[in-house]
Amino acid sequence: MRKTCLALSLLILTGCASRSVNTHGSEPSEEPVLPESCDSTYINEELDYFLNDGDELPKGYEWSVVSGDAKIIDGCLHKTESSDEYEQIILSARDSTGTYELERLLLDPWSGYIISYFSEKGDEAERMKLAYTFDCKYWFKLYEDKAVLSAESGTKRLRDPALFRKPDGTFGVTATQGYDTDSIYVFDSPDLITFENERLLKVNASTEDAKLSEEQAWAPEIFWDHTIGRYVILWSSVKDGSMFFNTSSDLNVFSYPQELELTDHPVIDGTVVKDGHQWLICAKDEREPMEEHSQLFFGFSDTSWNDWQTVSGPVTGHQSEGPMIMKDLEGPGWYLYYDDYTRFQFKALYLSGLEDPSIREIEDSELLIPLDAPAHSYALPVTWKEMERIQNAYGT
Numbered sequence: 021m022r023k024t025c026l027a028l029s030l031l032i033l034t035g036c037a038s039r040s041v042n043t044h045g046s047e048p049s050e051e052p053v054l055p056e057s058c059d060s061t062y063i064n065e066e067l068d069y070f071l072n073d074g075d076e077l078p079k080g081y082e083w084s085v086v087s088g089d090a091k092i093i094d095g096c097l098h099k100t101e102s103s104d105e106y107e108q109i110i111l112s113a114r115d116s117t118g119t120y121e122l123e124r125l126l127l128d129p130w131s132g133y134i135i136s137y138f139s140e141k142g143d144e145a146e147r148m149k150l151a152y153t154f155d156c157k158y159w160f161k162l163y164e165d166k167a168v169l170s171a172e173s174g175t176k177r178l179r180d181p182a183l184f185r186k187p188d189g190t191f192g193v194t195a196t197q198g199y200d201t202d203s204i205y206v207f208d209s210p211d212l213i214t215f216e217n218e219r220l221l222k223v224n225a226s227t228e229d230a231k232l233s234e235e236q237a238w239a240p241e242i243f244w245d246h247t248i249g250r251y252v253i254l255w256s257s258v259k260d261g262s263m264f265f266n267t268s269s270d271l272n273v274f275s276y277p278q279e280l281e282l283t284d285h286p287v288i289d290g291t292v293v294k295d296g297h298q299w300l301i302c303a304k305d306e307r308e309p310m311e312e313h314s315q316l317f318f319g320f321s322d323t324s325w326n327d328w329q330t331v332s333g334p335v336t337g338h339q340s341e342g343p344m345i346m347k348d349l350e351g352p353g354w355y356l357y358y359d360d361y362t363r364f365q366f367k368a369l370y371l372s373g374l375e376d377p378s379i380r381e382i383e384d385s386e387l388l389i390p391l392d393a394p395a396h397s398y399a400l401p402v403t404w405k406e407m408e409r410i411q412n413a414y415g416t
Contacts, residue, residue, distance in 0.1 A: 043174045045203035045220025052267045052275040053248045055324040061247060063113050063120055065324070066296050069246035070185060072129045072403075073099045077111075078296075086110040090126055099126060105405060106189030123246075125189055131404035133346055134212060135159065136181040136193070137397040140364065147171075148181040148193065150212070150414065151391060152407065153399075156346045156355040157368075158388040163414040165392055169193065169215050171205055178205060180342070182398035183212065184242040184251075191400075192271065194240045194253070204240040204255060206271050211406070213413040223255055223266050227276050233259040239289045239342070239396065242271070245325070252325060254280065256288035258306055263290045265326070282319050282328050291398075293345045293354070293374065297322050300374040302343040302356060305334070314339045316358055320375065335369065335379055342396035345371075349401075355382075357397060364393045 055065075066078055075097050077083050083092050088109030089100045099107060107126040112119055132154040139145050147167035153159045162168070171178040177198035184192045193207040193215065202224040208217040224237045236257040245252050245267075253266040253274065263282065268274035280290070282303060290303035299321040307313040315334035321327050335356075342359035354371040366389055371377040402410070 041175060043197060043201040043203060043220070045174075045222040046272070046274075047222050048225050048266060048274050048276045050267075050273060050275040052265065052278050053250050054267075054326055055245065055247050063115075064122055065247055067111075067113075067122060067124070068294070069124055069187065069244060071097060071109075071124050071126050073097070073103075073126065074129055078113075081113040081115050084112045084114075086112050086121055088126065097126065099128070105403075125187060127189065128403040128405060130349055130401040131407050132349070132402060133399040134162075134183060134402050134407070134410060135344075135397050135399045136183050137391065137394045138179055138181055138195075139393045140395050141393055146177045146179055146198075148178055148195065149391075149394075150410075152411070153346075155350060156348060156399075157382070157386060159391065160416055161390060162410065162416060164416075165390075168414065169207070171195070171197070171218065173218055174198070174203065174205070174220050175201060180239045180396040182239075182241045183400040185244065185400060187244050187246070192242060194242050196238050196240060199238075200235050202234045202237055204237050204253075206242075211413075212402075212410055219272070221253070221266075221271070221274060223253055223264070223274070223277055224257060224260070225276060230277075230279075232264075232277065233257060235259050241291060241398070243292070247324075254290060254292065256290065258286065258288060261286040261306075263287055263303065280326065280328075283331055289341050289343060289396075291343050291345055292325050293347070294325070295347070295374050298374040299323075299325055299328075300345070301325070301328060302335075302345060302358075304341045304343070311338055314341070316340050316343055316356075318377075322375075336367070340367070344397045344399055346399045347401070353377075357399075359395055361395070364395070365389075366394060366397070 089103040090109045111122045135151040144167040148169035150162040151159045175198035179196040181195040191209040195205040203220040203222045207215045238256045240255040250267040263280040264277040266275045286306040287303045288306045301319040305313045316336040318332040319328035344357045346355045356369040360367045368382040370380045
């Protein structure tokens with residue numbers, strides 16, 4: 021059953037005395053694993069782990085299918101009639117330097133996006149809601165804009181929900197736990213309809229070499245990095261003045277945090293996307309006063325999510341946060357949405373690409389976002405079969 025539990029008070033009263041709520045999750049126990057740079061990993065880095073039926077394979081290689089129900093026609097990867105919905109495959113890429121075998125997951129083409137968000141106010145504040153879109157500009161409600169997921173542990177304040185896909189094709193959710201806590205929420209989901217295994221991970225933890233506040237872990241995002249065979253957990257802390265990351269093979273046991281080096285001033289709310297070798301991060305300048313800063317900017321890399329080589333100037337006005345990026349499924353560019361948080365609405369930009377992009381502001385009249393006071397969204401691409409199951413379960 022879908023978790024749609026009623027909001028519970030964060031303060032449990034016993035007579036006139038109060039009992040503290042445990043907001044701490046499991047402790048880190050590993051050293052983080054980082055991407056390596058060497059010639060043999062070039063094609064492994066370029067080719068995404070999640071591939072779609074009809075994708076064009078990188079040029080300059082002789083490609084073949086080693087295992088799995090798939091075929092290559094005119095340089096494009098295709099499913100066969102007997103392929104599974106989530107088809108595990110091994111590809112061989114051969115060039116003058118050698119032959120490389122690459123494990124990947126082959127899915128149907130992307131059909132649209134499922135968007136997670138929460139509301140700051142109302143009866144269902146601080147719970148996860150979902151919407152969907154096919155063209156990135158016209159959004160549609162799911163479950164009548166009602167919450168589909170509530171937290172039952174910790175502070176029960178589920179903020180900044182972000183969806184992610186696991187290497188077997190299933191899903192997960194991560195979210196901020198209130199404001200000043202050291203742990204984040206993580207849930208498992210086979211289909212974005214049922215949610216299970218709620219847990220807290222204490223990602224903001226100190227080591228002997230690096231003392232952190234252990235008080236904030238905001239706006240977490242999780243993605244699978246196939247080059248290291250681990251999940252990357254990104255999060256922010258104003259009190260620690262930066263963004264940080266942990267790595268994990270299973271999202272139960274995880275590493276101690278390391279700082280994500282981006283600029284020499286405080287940043288939060290970073291979101292990361294990749295296209296081939298090009299990485300882009302969009303983050304918020306958290307310097308004070310916010311009337312002079314509180315703008316979004318970009319970081320660029322052609323190597324990895326941990327090696328930001330250049331940064332841009334501001335790309336939005338003041339008092340902007342919570343960026344979300346969607347690849348245009350009908351064109352070559354990318355949509356950047358962000359919270360105009362003093363007006364409780366989303367604004368949008370269109371980027372020509374991820375490398376030194378031209379930027380166009382999208383007028384409000386071009387968008388349709390019929391949501392009640394939405395905040396801090398995240399978009400995950402899904403196939404038509406996945407979209408249809410989600411629509412049938414929730415209604416619109």
